[in-house]
Amino acid sequence: MNRDVMMSDAAHFRIIYEINPYMDTGCQPDAALAAAEHKAIAAAHLAAGRTVRHMESAPECPDMVYTANGAFVCDGRAVLGDPPAMRQAEIPYFRSWLKENEFDVFDPPYDFSGQGDALACGRFLLAGYGRRTDRRMHGFLGDLYGHEVVPLRTVSEEWYDLDLAVAVIDEHTVAYHPEALDPASAGRLRGLGLELVEVCAEDARAFALNLISDGSTVTMTRGAPRLAAELRERGLAVEELDTTELRKGGGGVRCTALTLDNPAPDGATR
Numbered sequence: 012m013n014r015d016v017m018m019s020d021a022a023h024f025r026i027i028y029e030i031n032p033y034m035d036t037g038c039q040p041d042a043a044l045a046a047a048e049h050k051a052i053a054a055a056h057l058a059a060g061r062t063v064r065h066m067e068s069a070p071e072c073p074d075m076v077y078t079a080n081g082a083f084v085c086d087g088r089a090v091l092g093d094p095p096a097m098r099q100a101e102i103p104y105f106r107s108w109l110k111e112n113e114f115d116v117f118d119p120p121y122d123f124s125g126q127g128d129a130l131a132c133g134r135f136l137l138a139g140y141g142r143r144t145d146r147r148m149h150g151f152l153g154d155l156y157g158h159e160v161v162p163l164r165t166v167s168e169e170w171y172d173l174d175l176a177v178a179v180i181d182e183h184t185v186a187y188h189p190e191a192l193d194p195a196s197a198g199r200l201r202g203l204g205l206e207l208v209e210v211c212a213e214d215a216r217a218f219a220l221n222l223i224s225d226g227s228t229v230t231m232t233r234g235a236p237r238l239a240a241e242l243r244e245r246g247l248a249v250e251e252l253d254t255t256e257l258r259k260g261g262g263g264v265r266c267t268a269l270t271l272d273n274p275a276p277d278g279a280t281r
């Protein structure tokens with residue numbers, strides 16, 4: 012998992028609207044720094060032995076650098092995102108790219124934040140709802156892919172996408188910030204029999220959970236030393252990177268890469 016990802020680029024990244032609490036049109040990213048951050052993330056994926064495929068960003072899409080919201084991809088099949096109005100112009104680009112790269116492409120019947128609200132973890136699909144994803148998407152995703160869908164709702168817009176509050180480390184291990192989930196959701200997560208790593212508010216607020224793990228190397232933001240240390244103690248290699256400019260749009264490491272190789276929940280390949 013996460014050995015094949017799709018990234019775009021930061022060429023047109025800027026803040027011209029505010030659709031999450033981190034965006035402020037009065038606080039623009041430094042273009043050169045943002046490009047350097049993005050390049051360093053891609054380089055870290057390559058250094059970890061991952062394949063990085065590129066989709067060129069479009070000038071009219073200032074958030075296209077966050078490819079995670081364009082779709083959820085698993086077992087050769089992609090369900091497109093249905094994001095807030097300001098980001099709708101991105102979707103035709105994702106559709107074309109995914110088709111050209113030979114994925115079967117499906118339209119979402121309801122609002123859907125793509126991989127931002129859909130984290131595959133073995134036979135489970137940890138699935139956000141109530142913010143950018145309509146809960147009815149869960150049935151659609153479960154029917155299509157066959158996962159056991161675990162509905163998880165975050166408590167505030169601070170965690171507008173699930174991938175800011177929950178991270179899959181490997182198919183048996185999930186890191187999360189307990190206070191970001193409503194009590195019923197936290198209870199569901201605890202009931203799955205997975206190994207859980209609790210992340211403190213300070214690290215979670217630094218977007219520590221917005222990470223990419225392939226089960227041996229974790230690529231994550233700098234500025235969350237407790238989680239980084241905990242993962243190293245568990246035997247993982249951890250690469251920490253600057254994400255100060257990407258944060259201005261409300262995203263981090265995980266948001267910039269769409270995972271292309273989520274396996275079928277039963278491990279079978281199509």
Ligand code: ARG
Nearest residue numbers: 031077079127172260262266
């Ligand atoms: N500015 C983007 C938005 O609000 C950031 C998306 C971050 N993506 C994520 N998967 N959390 O849509």
